[in-house]
Amino acid sequence: MKRIPIAASKPYEAIITEGFNDLFAEVNRVFGGEKIAVITDDNTHRLFYGDVKAALKGYEVVNVNIAAGEKSKSVGTYAEILSALASAKLKRGDCVLTLGGGVVGDVGGFAASTYMRGVTYIQCPTTLLADVDSSVGGKTAIDFPEGKNLAGTFYQPSLVYINTECLKTLPPREIDCGMGEIVKYAFLDKTVSLADVKELNYQTLIEKSIKIKADIVCKDEFDKGVRALLNLGHTIGHAIEVASGFTLSHGACVAKGIDAIIDISTDFYGLSEEKTNEMKALLRAYPFDLDIDCDKEKIAEKIALDKKAEKGGVKFILLKGVGSPIAETLPVEEAIRCWRR
Ligand SMILES: NC(=O)c1ccc[n+]([C@@H]2O[C@H](COP(=O)([O-])OP(=O)(O)OC[C@H]3O[C@@H](n4cnc5c(N)ncnc54)[C@H](O)[C@@H]3O)[C@@H](O)[C@H]2O)c1
Numbered sequence: 001m002k003r004i005p006i007a008a009s010k011p012y013e014a015i016i017t018e019g020f021n022d023l024f025a026e027v028n029r030v031f032g033g034e035k036i037a038v039i040t041d042d043n044t045h046r047l048f049y050g051d052v053k054a055a056l057k058g059y060e061v062v063n064v065n066i067a068a069g070e071k072s073k074s075v076g077t078y079a080e081i082l083s084a085l086a087s088a089k090l091k092r093g094d095c096v097l098t099l100g101g102g103v104v105g106d107v108g109g110f111a112a113s114t115y116m117r118g119v120t121y122i123q124c125p126t127t128l129l130a131d132v133d134s135s136v137g138g139k140t141a142i143d144f145p146e147g148k149n150l151a152g153t154f155y156q157p158s159l160v161y162i163n164t165e166c167l168k169t170l171p172p173r174e175i176d177c178g179m180g181e182i183v184k185y186a187f188l189d190k191t192v193s194l195a196d197v198k199e200l201n202y203q204t205l206i207e208k209s210i211k212i213k214a215d216i217v218c219k220d221e222f223d224k225g226v227r228a229l230l231n232l233g234h235t236i237g238h239a240i241e242v243a244s245g246f247t248l249s250h251g252a253c254v255a256k257g258i259d260a261i262i263d264i265s266t267d268f269y270g271l272s273e274e275k276t277n278e279m280k281a282l283l284r285a286y287p288f289d290l291d292i293d294c295d296k297e298k299i300a301e302k303i304a305l306d307k308k309a310e311k312g313g314v315k316f317i318l319l320k321g322v323g324s325p326i327a328e329t330l331p332v333e334e335a336i337r338c339w340r341r
Pocket of ligand 1: 041042043044047068069070073100101102103104106126127129130133134135136137138139140141149166167168169170171174177
């Protein structure tokens with residue numbers, strides 16, 4: 001078992017282990033109450049709820065199940081969760097445990113942070129993306145037709161319990177989504193190496209990734225500065241994802257976004273061929289499908305529409321090399337011109 005301390009304003013630990021055997025003891029360290037509401041989606045309910053309920057023997061466990069998928073990050077599902085918590089007579093001293101990917105974590109976390117003005121909140125991530133990204137850092141959210149993650153809170157969990165055995169049932173597309181974020185960390189900080197990415201030892205990748213994310217988040221918990229580095233590849237990646245009508249995986253789009261950032265950075269900073277090749281090799285250490293046909297004009301339009309342009313353009317995270325990210329505000333047309341060259 002690995003313990004990673006997260007030194008946020010409310011400190012907590014991320015535990016990386018195999019199985020749910022240690023769950024009771026870990027929950028017991030941070031939660032002294034009696035009742036735990038376990039939020040699941042249809043898939044995580046079917047796959048893991050029985051084991052989690054059994055592991056939490058001794059607590060009064062109730063289940064709130066939601067439909068799987070991004071559509072559940074809605075105000076409707078959020079309200080349903082709050083009603084279910086109230087019907088189960090959850091009190092202020094009780095606990096919400098989210099068992100699932102980023103969707104369950106985001107909407108369940110938002111419910112935990114607002115139900116009775118906030119109850120104890122524990123994350124049990126079950127996707128690779130949630131292991132390395134959404135479960136750590138305290139951002140909760142729901143989407144609106146007007147925009148993704150439009151409402152949410154900063155609310156740190158009391159514990160993140162990662163059971164890597166959950167990854168065994170995860171479809172390849174979802175593995176790609178997590179790998180998109182892991183490769184992003186490899187570009188932000190050299191502690192995740194090309195060899196690590198090739199080796200695909202999830203325990204190691206998760207541990208190193210969480211440490212990088214925690215380090216950045218703890219410097220800027222409320223997203224006013226350096227936390228923006230975590231957007232590497234995401235501005236262009238998200239525009240590609242939207243342009244594809246969400247047929248492409250988030251992971252492939254982030255990878256393609258990073259590929260574009262390498263091209264833009266090479267032109268913008270006049271990087272050496274050696275530096276560019278080192279970055280391209282790192283991106284190709286995992287077999288992302290980078291053969292995505294991008295209409296760069298359309299991508300530029302989407303970015304300009306989606307992103308609140310600051311004075312002087314949009315904030316892109318560029319790269320001066322592996323491990324050297326830098327925030328740069330550029331007019332979208334300038335970024336796309338560098339990408340095209
Ligand atoms: N809060 C944050 O800081 C943060 C960071 C990154 C992403 N996010 C959010 O996370 C969400 C995406 O999360 P995600 O990629 O985990 O998607 P997800 O939660 O939709 O999970 C993907 C699919 O995998 C299924 N699933 C979950 N665990 C499984 C398992 N072990 N085996 C088989 N199937 C399993 C789910 O039911 C779902 O169908 C987005 O809404 C995004 O905005 C939040």
